[in-house]
């Protein structure tokens with residue numbers, strides 16, 4: 159029986175991960191920020207399939223260290239190991255050009271997309287190491303972004319944070335191997351609430367025109383990449399791009 163933690167498990171990619179990655183006998187922790195009702199629905203689905211599902215509220219933008227430390231304490235109170243940590247929560251918060259950026263937005267964006275995943279991995283390290291002792295392996299999977307390489311005009315702190323998260327993936331993988339595997343999945347444009355209200359429709363059209371596969375991605379495309387990493391015994395420090403060919407690396 160594994161213990162799995164998925165952050166941002168309410169909508170979009172996180173909801174799809176939460177519905178698919180846990181096995182029926184797993185203990186699953188689902189983090190949410192504002193959307194408790196959606197998270198509760200997903201937890202109920204998991205419970206109906208036999209899993210134990212727990213909700214954890216956290217605001218990673220405001221207090222990434224306190225919020226992630228509290229999560230570690232709560233999971234530690236339920237058990238003494240963590241097999242899979244998926245750092246999925248993230249977002250742009252507000253689109254601003256650099257010349258109009260305010261410190262609070264920059265700091266909160268970097269907290270949400272970089273500091274919180276790093277501190278969660280830090281605070282979870284003892285439980286991940288305990289899973290290695292018991293099962294031979296534990297996994298940290300960071301959901302980054304195409305913006306890590308392309309740059310992100312009007313959301314530069316977001317792109318910079320995701321680039322930092324990819325670099326953290328490599329450094330942490332080297333520190334905690336061989337038992338703990340650390341990998342990233344880098345989504346391109348995925349059709350989720352992420353874009354509602356922050357990405358203009360004409361921008362979505364321009365991105366679509368530059369995407370060789372001819373459509374935007376679905377959350378399930380990211381789930382497939384995460385499942386691939388978890389099934390593979392010879393990957394660590396990798397970034398798996400899932401972007402329809404929009405960015406070829």
Ligand SMILES: NC(=O)c1ccc[n+]([C@@H]2O[C@H](COP(=O)([O-])OP(=O)(O)OC[C@H]3O[C@@H](n4cnc5c(N)ncnc54)[C@H](OP(=O)(O)O)[C@@H]3O)[C@@H](O)[C@H]2O)c1
Pocket residue numbers: 165166167168169170171172190191192193194216217218219220245246247248249270301302303304305344345346347348349350351352353
């Ligand atoms: N969709 C894309 O095109 C795309 C592209 C590249 C990368 N990504 C990355 O993929 C991941 C998932 O994105 P998505 O498209 O599924 O986004 P989404 O639908 O907007 O979901 C974002 C998730 O993050 C949580 N969250 C937001 N602010 C938070 C905060 N301050 N503290 C803690 N949690 C917070 C939300 O929780 P509540 O709902 O409870 O508020 C929600 O569960 C993100 O890391 C995103 O950067 C997405």
